[in-house]
Amino acid sequence: MESSQANLTCQNLPRILSSFVDTFVDFSASGGLFLPPPTHSSSNNQTVFPSPTRLIAIGDLHGDFQKTKEAFKLAGLINESDKWCGGSTTVVQIGDVLDRGGEELKILYFLEKLKREALKVNGNVITMNGNHEIMNVDFDFRYVTKEGLQEFQDWAMWYCVGNHMKMLCDGVSVVQDLFDGIPFEFRGVKPDVFDGIRTRIAALRPKGPIAERFLAKNQTVIVVGDSVFVHGGLLVKHVEYGFENVNEEVKDWICGLKGRVSRDLVRGRDSVVWLRKFSKELEKDCDCSTLEHVLATIPGAKRMIMGHTIQESGINGVCGNKAIRIDVGMSKGCTNGLPEVLEIDRDKGLRILTSNPLYQNGKEGSLDAKPKDGLGLVLPELGPKQVEVEA
Known part of the structure; x- marks a missing residue:
C-alpha cells in the first residue's frame, strides 16, 4: 500500500491532474455546473x-x-x-x-x-x-455590459489559477499566456474597463479559449x-x-x-x-x-x-x-x-x-x-x- 502511494506522483498522473483542474475551473467559472463527460x-x-x-x-x-x-x-x-x-x-x-x-x-x-x-x-x-x-x-464590443466584462474577468481569474495549478507538476501541458500579445491600453476606451476588454479579447479572439471551445462548435x-x-x-x-x-x-x-x-x-x-x-x-x-x-x-x-x-x-x-x-x-x-x-x-x-x-x-x-x-x-x-x- 505504501509502495503504491509512493508511485502516485504528478509525473505519472498528468492526465488525471489536468482533468481535475479543468473540472475545477469549469465548476468555478460556470456558477457551479458539473459538465458530463463529452459524448462523441x-x-x-x-x-x-x-x-x-x-x-x-x-x-x-x-x-x-x-x-x-x-x-x-x-x-x-x-x-x-x-x-x-x-x-x-x-x-x-x-x-x-x-x-x-x-x-x-x-x-x-x-x-x-x-x-x-x-x-x-x-x-x-x-x-x-x-x-x-x-x-x-x-473585437467589436459596443454592446457588452459591465456585468459581461466582469463575468469574463472572473472566468479569466479561474482559468489562470488552473494554469498555475498545472504548472506545479511536470508532464502537464500548459497553454501559453492567456494575454499574450494583447495591449494594456485602448484608444477611446475608458481606463476602468481596460482589464475587462483585455480579458474579453483573450477569451474570444480567434483560437481564444472560449471562442474555440464554445463558438467554434x-x-x-x-x-x-x-x-x-x-x-x-x-x-x-x-x-x-x-x-x-x-x-x-x-x-x-x-x-x-x-x-x-x-x-x-x-x-x-x-x-x-x-x-x-x-x-x-x-x-x-x-x-x-x-x-x-x-x-x-x-x-x-x-x-x-x-x-x-x-x-x-x-x-x-x-x-x-x-x-x-x-x-x-x-x-x-x-x-x-x-x-x-x-x-x-x-x-x-x-x-x-x-x-x-x-x-x-x-x-x-x-x-x-x-x-x-x-x-x-x-x-x-x-x-x-x-x-x-x-x-
Whole structure:
C-alpha cells in the first residue's frame, strides 16, 4: 500500500491532474455546473439534419440566464433541477447568446451541458452563430455590459489559477499566456474597463479559449427536415456558395486556422447573420419573392426560421409562413419579452409555446390561427409590432 502511494506522483498522473483542474475551473467559472463527460458526436460538422419527431427553435438569449432556463422549461426540455428531460427532441438555438447581458458564459456552459445530456438519450441541442458572436470574435464590443466584462474577468481569474495549478507538476501541458500579445491600453476606451476588454479579447479572439471551445462548435446555417435555420437570413448567393462552405469558413476563422471571413458571409447588411429582408414589421415590406426563390433552391425546404429582429408581439410568420421570426427580445438587456419558443411536431405541426398570460387555455398557439381564435399576435396580416435594435 505504501509502495503504491509512493508511485502516485504528478509525473505519472498528468492526465488525471489536468482533468481535475479543468473540472475545477469549469465548476468555478460556470456558477457551479458539473459538465458530463463529452459524448462523441459528428453534429459539430453537420449541416443537414433529418426531420426529428419534435423540433424546438429558441431565439436570441443575450446574456439572460434566467430567461434562457425559462425558455427551455417552457418547451419541456429541462426539469426543476435544470437537467435535460426532452428525450429525443432536437433543439436549435438561433444565436446571439453574447452581449446585452451579464451571464453570457453561464449560458454557454449551460448549453454545453445540455448538449452532452441530450446526446445520451438521442436528443440533440444545436447552437448557432448570430451577428453578436461574430462581432465579439471581431473585437467589436459596443454592446457588452459591465456585468459581461466582469463575468469574463472572473472566468479569466479561474482559468489562470488552473494554469498555475498545472504548472506545479511536470508532464502537464500548459497553454501559453492567456494575454499574450494583447495591449494594456485602448484608444477611446475608458481606463476602468481596460482589464475587462483585455480579458474579453483573450477569451474570444480567434483560437481564444472560449471562442474555440464554445463558438467554434456553432453552425451558421443548417437545414433540419424541411426548415432552414439562419440568424439573419439567406439570399441565393449564400445557397450557391454552399452551406457547408459557410459553416467551415466560419469555424476555421474562429479556430484561428484562416483569416477573416468575407463580408458577404458574416459582416455586410446582406450577410447571413445581418440580413433583415424577411424581418420587416409589415408583410408588404418583406421581400417574399426573394424568399420563395431562395427556398426553391434548397431541396425540400418549406420555411426559413430566423432571429435577429425582435418581434415584440411574439413569434410570427410572414410570406405564407415561409419566414418564421422567433426573436422575441426575451433578455432583460433587450425588451424583457416573455419567453416563447417555436415547436415543430411531426403530428401537431407548427405551434408557438408561450408564457404570455393572455393565452387562456394552455401555453400554445398556432401559426395557422384565424382572428376568431383570439391568437392575433401570430397573424402576419395584422402587422405585428416589432422592435429593430442596433446590431
